[in-house]
Amino acid sequence: MSKPLSRPKRKNPLQRTRLPLLPHGQRSRKAHCLTAAAAEGRFMLQVCDDCSHTLYPVRDACPHCLGINLPFRDVRPDGRLVVETTVRISTDPYFRERTPWRVGTVQLDAGPLVIAHLHGDAVEGERVRLSLKLDKSGAAVMIALPAVETPDMQADPILREMTCDPQFRRVLITDGRTAVGQAMAKAFCEAGASIVFVGIANAWKPYPGMDQLAALEQVEIVPLDVTDSQSIADLAAQNGGRIDIVINTAEHVRAGGIIGRGSVIEAREEMDVRYFGLMRMAQSFGPALRFRGADGQSSAAAFVNLLSVHALMNWPSFGAHSATEAACLSAAQCLRAELRPGGVKVLNVFFGPLETEWFQTVPPPKLAPSLLAKAVVQALRQGLEDAFVGDIAQDIRERLAANPKALERELGDA
Amino acid sequence: MSAPDLLAFAQSVASGAVRVVDLTQTLTPEFPTIALPPEFGQCAPFRLEEVSRYDARGPAWYWNNFSMGEHTGTHFDAPIHWVSGKDLPDNAVDTIPPHHFIAPAVVIDCSAQAAKDADFALSVADLQAWEATHGPIPARSWVLLRTDWSKQSPAAFAGLREDGAHTPGPAPEAVRWLVEQRDVLGFGTETIGTDAGQAHHFNPPYPAHFYMHGKGRYGLQCLTNLDLLPPVGAVIMAAPLKIRQGSGSPLRVLALVNGSEAGR
Numbered sequence: 197m198s199k200p201l202s203r204p205k206r207k208n209p210l211q212r213t214r215l216p217l218l219p220h221g222q223r224s225r226k227a228h229c230l231t232a233a234a235a236e237g238r239f240m241l242q243v244c245d246d247c248s249h250t251l252y253p254v255r256d257a258c259p260h261c262l263g264i265n266l267p268f269r270d271v272r273p274d275g276r277l278v279v280e281t282t283v284r285i286s287t288d289p290y291f292r293e294r295t296p297w298r299v300g301t302v303q304l305d306a307g308p309l310v311i312a313h314l315h316g317d318a319v320e321g322e323r324v325r326l327s328l329k330l331d332k333s334g335a336a337v338m339i340a341l342p343a344v345e346t347p348d349m350q351a352d353p354i355l356r357e358m359t360c361d362p363q364f365r366r367v368l369i370t371d372g373r374t375a376v377g378q379a380m381a382k383a384f385c386e387a388g389a390s391i392v393f394v395g396i397a398n399a400w401k402p403y404p405g406m407d408q409l410a411a412l413e414q415v416e417i418v419p420l421d422v423t424d425s426q427s428i429a430d431l432a433a434q435n436g437g438r439i440d441i442v443i444n445t446a447e448h449v450r451a452g453g454i455i456g457r458g459s460v461i462e463a464r465e466e467m468d469v470r471y472f473g474l475m476r477m478a479q480s481f482g483p484a485l486r487f488r489g490a491d492g493q494s495s496a497a498a499f500v501n502l503l504s505v506h507a508l509m510n511w512p513s514f515g516a517h518s519a520t521e522a523a524c525l526s527a528a529q530c531l532r533a534e535l536r537p538g539g540v541k542v543l544n545v546f547f548g549p550l551e552t553e554w555f556q557t558v559p560p561p562k563l564a565p566s567l568l569a570k571a572v573v574q575a576l577r578q579g580l581e582d583a584f585v586g587d588i589a590q591d592i593r594e595r596l597a598a599n600p601k602a603l604e605r606e607l608g609d610a
Numbered sequence: 611m612s613a614p615d616l617l618a619f620a621q622s623v624a625s626g627a628v629r630v631v632d633l634t635q636t637l638t639p640e641f642p643t644i645a646l647p648p649e650f651g652q653c654a655p656f657r658l659e660e661v662s663r664y665d666a667r668g669p670a671w672y673w674n675n676f677s678m679g680e681h682t683g684t685h686f687d688a689p690i691h692w693v694s695g696k697d698l699p700d701n702a703v704d705t706i707p708p709h710h711f712i713a714p715a716v717v718i719d720c721s722a723q724a725a726k727d728a729d730f731a732l733s734v735a736d737l738q739a740w741e742a743t744h745g746p747i748p749a750r751s752w753v754l755l756r757t758d759w760s761k762q763s764p765a766a767f768a769g770l771r772e773d774g775a776h777t778p779g780p781a782p783e784a785v786r787w788l789v790e791q792r793d794v795l796g797f798g799t800e801t802i803g804t805d806a807g808q809a810h811h812f813n814p815p816y817p818a819h820f821y822m823h824g825k826g827r828y829g830l831q832c833l834t835n836l837d838l839l840p841p842v843g844a845v846i847m848a849a850p851l852k853i854r855q856g857s858g859s860p861l862r863v864l865a866l867v868n869g870s871e872a873g874r
Contacts, residue, residue: 399765400642400765400767400768401642401768401770402770423655424657425657425659425660459651462651
């Protein structure tokens, strides 16, 4: 059974901080289809269109019928752990710091044999559930989990290496004035974060929910304005070295398209809060996050971006807003590549209209901030890179994959 | 009248016989700006981006780019700022005659009333009581309302509650009286605007803006150090930036005071 995590001891300040190392992350272009599945927490393998065999490892031609139409499909992840091996010594710089490390061979019910990393509670000869995860290098790997959830299984060191569980981590929520920011603070307190720093801009301006936010036990209110470079730099100088997960909740939602606005004043504000805000946060907090990617049990783990799903396809009713979100998505992809050497994940969480004031006139379904916050915690626990939360986000995701032009045209009428 | 001796004046400044009192708040990102309902465009707060600081971005020099609205920090309101002054001649910061930027000032001390009541409204009676002690307010002078609001915490300075801002300012009749009966040059305050926080409920709304700008007069706000000025006798230098058709501008406001009267 996994041992529950204990609150990490205070670090010995005389000890050197170990630098992050990565497992080798090279994959073929085709194998990155597994990366895509892992990024969203799906379990996908190739299934031959011609003979219906499920295939692993990734192939260019079916070993059963030589067919070349091998699309990736969601398949059942269940199987049996046939045999396990414990690696005690490795020449690989990443693994030699982390031995003993268990690997094993899993017979999937769907057919293939898979060599996978083993969760501590996966027992030889017994049923397991395979999961595709992104390792520290951001490439897909298989891990065999116990078939049934075990207590404290999230605390397993191999699993923790592939996930960003907030338990005993220190979290920074950039904007606590919003409903989403406050829901996030609550969710991360409940998820066992040891400190939840919550940024408040313009403290002279009162805001709803102020007292409830300050009353949360782990919450520490800090002055932070994502539009003010100096305020970000000041906070990073104070606390940058003890923040493990950044959640950028700064939002700027306004309806309207491009022509009708009459000026770029609002667009500038949007870009300042969202795009430049993200860039400022990355510049001030990115270096310490990347440096601390292997800093013990509660290492730096993730930078979370909350994005409108219309970053992927413009919704002209919120057209200028969509454009800003698209800029943020692009920046987030860059940030992801830049944080990868530290083994720090960038999680992009996509959602449709929220149950918040600026979407007042938009009909349901709308996503409650509390559900969004829970989904963010869950996505970090799973170690995802991309999460689509709520019906609208999932619908847009599917329509985009099926026919992007139709989606563009239809959103123009919405 | 003999020609004024400007060199003697400069010497008086240098010697301290004429003291210079800075009435300007420092421009910082944290300084409150006026908060409009969020669906309106907002006045941009002060922001500073460092271009270089003797580093790879510029090895021998330090400089910044800054941005802000015309009505950020200690700033000047031109008549064109308000709809009542929109058609007046020379109503923007670039066309106001420059000799208007140097003028005498009277200081009405209402700090005691404001300390008791954040919604204190300056009345004609208050002005007449002041005149009973200090004499009539001279024409073409600035009238500065001292409330000591510049000494408040940022939250109290903004005074925001659920029903809006609560900060002192002038009652409509008082502004009208100043413009029509005393022909003043402008009205200045320590608060975030020339009008009271609740002035949108006055009739007319925002009377300092409506009457002052409607008659081509000016406004100064977010002033500080008014407690260092005598009730009568200070001279104000308040020249806004020369922005084409600008509605106002952040500026440095200086008061010249007889050295023996400055400070307390």
